[in-house]
Amino acid sequence: MNRLQKIAQLFSPAAFVHDSEEEIQKLEQLIKSQQIGGITFFHSRHSAAANFEGRQEKLTFDNSLEKLKSLIKRYQSISKTPLLISIDAEFGLAMRIEQTPQYPYAITLGQLPIEMEPLIFESGKLIGEDLKAIGIHLNLAPVADCNTNPNNPVIGYRAFGDDKEKVSRFALAQYKGMIAGGVAACYKHFPGHGDTAVDSHLGLPIIDKTKEQLLQEELYPFIAGIKQGVDMIMVGHLAVPALTKGERLPASLSKHVLKDLLREELGFNGIVISDALNMKAVSELYPTKGELEWKAFEAGNDILCFSENITEGIHYINQNATDEQIDLSYQRIYNLKNKLGLNTASKPTFSKLNDNKANTFNQIVAQQLFNTHWDKAQIAHLLKSKDKITFIAAFNNLEDLKTPEFNNLNFRETLQLEDLNQQKLDLITEEQACILGIFLPSAKPINQFGMDQASIDKIKALSQNPNVLIIHFGNPLAAKTWQTPQSKAILLHAYQNLPEFQSQAWKHFRSTL
Template identity: 50%
Template sequence: MNLNQKIAQCFSPAAFIHDTEENYQAIEKLILEQEIGGLTFFHSRHSAAANFEKRAEVLDVSGTLEKMIALINRYQAISKTPLLISIDGEYGLAMRIEKTPQYPFAITLGAIKENATELIEEAGYRIGLDMKAAGIHLNLAPCSDVNTNPNNPVIGYRSFGTDPKQVAENSLAMYRGMKKAGIGACLKHFPGHGDTQVDSHLGLPVIQKTKEELEKEELLPFQVGIDQGIEMIMVGHLAAPALSSGKEIAASISREIITDLLKTEMGFQGLVISDALNMKAVANLFPEPGQLEWKAFHAGNDILCFSDHVKEGIEKIAENASEDEIEAVFDKIWKLKEKLGVLNFKKLEVQTFNWESHSAFQSKLAKEYVSIVSGKIDTVELRKLSGEGKLALQSFYDKEKSVFLQKLYQKFASELSSNSIEKAEKVIISLFVPSHKPLNKFGMDQETLAGIKSLAQAKSCILVHFGNPLALKHLGDLNEFEAVICGYQAFEEAQEVASFF
């Protein structure tokens, strides 16, 4: 390979599964003319990056998995060197592809009470197997961000928690599970995106902490991972002036942060991958095509993710980088491809998932994370009240009759469904939080929130919360509820466990 071909191995532009034929051909042109090293798959242009959370509301497309596998086969067939295929699947393929196994969010897994690291490693292993069967070599996960800011608009449910040591253990367990399945994984978003109030898809977040504070919180999970031999880290688009001589520069383009701190001071010898280079925290800074790609390469990134200017980026790096720098990066990428079996590509077939095994595992997890977070529950009293017509149920944001309500009807006799709240002495409130992101109070309207608070003040209530636990703060004083059960997510398995309190 010549130098330009070696530089091209650094590039992993976005490939959209649901797209136009014209855009599929544009990817083919990149593969044939620029000889890129890999592709990062997204569901569609509507759902990429900042718009992803709206996908379920605005898009419902069938056959996504089959289409992705067909595209991987199509693109691999024309690539001179087999492509490194990556995807951003923190909770499994389901983060990007409908009708594939979804695993719990990191915040949910972080609530596991017993054998957390073993169970999280098993979740990572299962995620890895699903991805490997779909032709994915590298999962851009897990998050090692410590969620120290509850108002964070972009991390929240994606973090394993607020304790740096717990986050370190859990993210390392997820990483190991995926590696055990034979795919690549990476800790992200270095130097730590947890204590930010700006979404880096939209602007540049700045962490105003001292280096000592950063070392105790944000940097700790990454240092633990490095000490344990992790092989890949993704650098985020966030500024930490204490790490960059006071400058508010995105870590992803800071040589001080990547080369001096991460590689030299912290001792990381693996591959560094940039967060998506189309994100506004950095994309708007460099109007000249290719300049951002060179800045990211020079800072110390080995793989450039979601570059919108591949041709110009290759040219800029060729103009500015030394031959030794290019050779060193190419060598790392080539070894990664060898290790992950990328160079032995065989045409993919669509595999079927073992849904029974997946559900059994989900139940196993739910038994560990569904929990009473305040108060206590007297089941004997509930049965008595139900028999007297004094126990009622009230559900919010439940689009269909939930598994949770069905189980309660079975448990306390079907007449429960006709009991009125007015006559009830006790009410079981089930709340299915509409969104896992904090925007607009996690999707909950003011009228509903006021209704729940009013009900808790008027009656003895048990709240069963299926959603991001960070949303509980919008429900007022939790002591006004007799008890609060957190189900974390609306998985049927979690609803079933919550019904057996």
């Protein structure tokens, strides 16, 4: 390859599954004219995080999977060298593509005991197999951040927790599983995005800690991963002044972070990929098109993800970079493609996804979690002492819940939370218990995890009654929105609002009664 072609291999712009034919043809032209190295798939322009955060609505389609496969085939067919296809699939293809296998969130898997580490490996393997089955080569996962800030607006449910030892072991297990599944994977978001209060899609987070503190917490899982052979790391758009000689410069644009710390001090020799360059933390720093791409490359990024200025970026890098800089990054990308079998032109082949295996896996995880964390004696003491049990559903249609497992519980009454009035609330007394099922609308904390204030107020009232048992299907961090010092209800975390988790929960109750 000549110099310009090598530079083009650094770029992995966004490709949208649901896009206009005009935009699809623009990307095709870019692939043909610039010979870029790869593309990163997102669901739609509407739902790309830098555009979507803060919106209530979400676009859904029935044909996303077939559309994705069609586009992969279409884009690969016109590329002179095979494209490296990547996607964010932290909990499976379902993170981006509807009606595909969804696996538990990292926060859910993080609740498993450490001795169940093989399940974490299996989750990575299943996810990797699903991606490989549709022609995707690189999963931009796992998250290796320690979520030490419970109010973190962007990491939260995406991390394995706040215990650095468990995060280190589980991130590595899932990473190895993805590799075993047949795809490449990467740790993110170096040097650690867990203790931030700003979403880097929307602004620049700042971590004001000493280097010693960072080495003991944020950097710990990354250091452990590097020692175990992790060969790709995504760098986050967050400022860490202790690592940049006091500058509030994003880590993704800092030589001090990428070259001095990551390469020299920590001895990392693999590929460094930037977080999406359209994110507000970096996208508005440089008014001249292409300068951001050059600054990111100069700092030490090998792959430039979601660049919006490809042609200008190639020009800027060509004008400023040395042959040695270009060759070093190009060779890393070439070696990765070679490892994945991508340096010889080939048509993508498609196979079936792990739908049945995903269902079985999710049931096993749910069963293990409930056996580990739920106190059967406590549940039995409350429910067996009552003559009547009412079930209240929050944020879910009762008709959707009425599976055989649910119906076997023979509740005296079932009702929606919105139908709960003071008269019914007063009936929950010594003789009557209540199970409140909270089916959390969103795992993200924005807009109170998707819950309206009127419903939160009713949940708060129910939580203060010792005759109430709350089963919380969703991100456990959301409980803070309705828990108060006066809360006396029994709280059982079910971690995910997935059918398999619901089924296992009802079976668990049945075995208790």
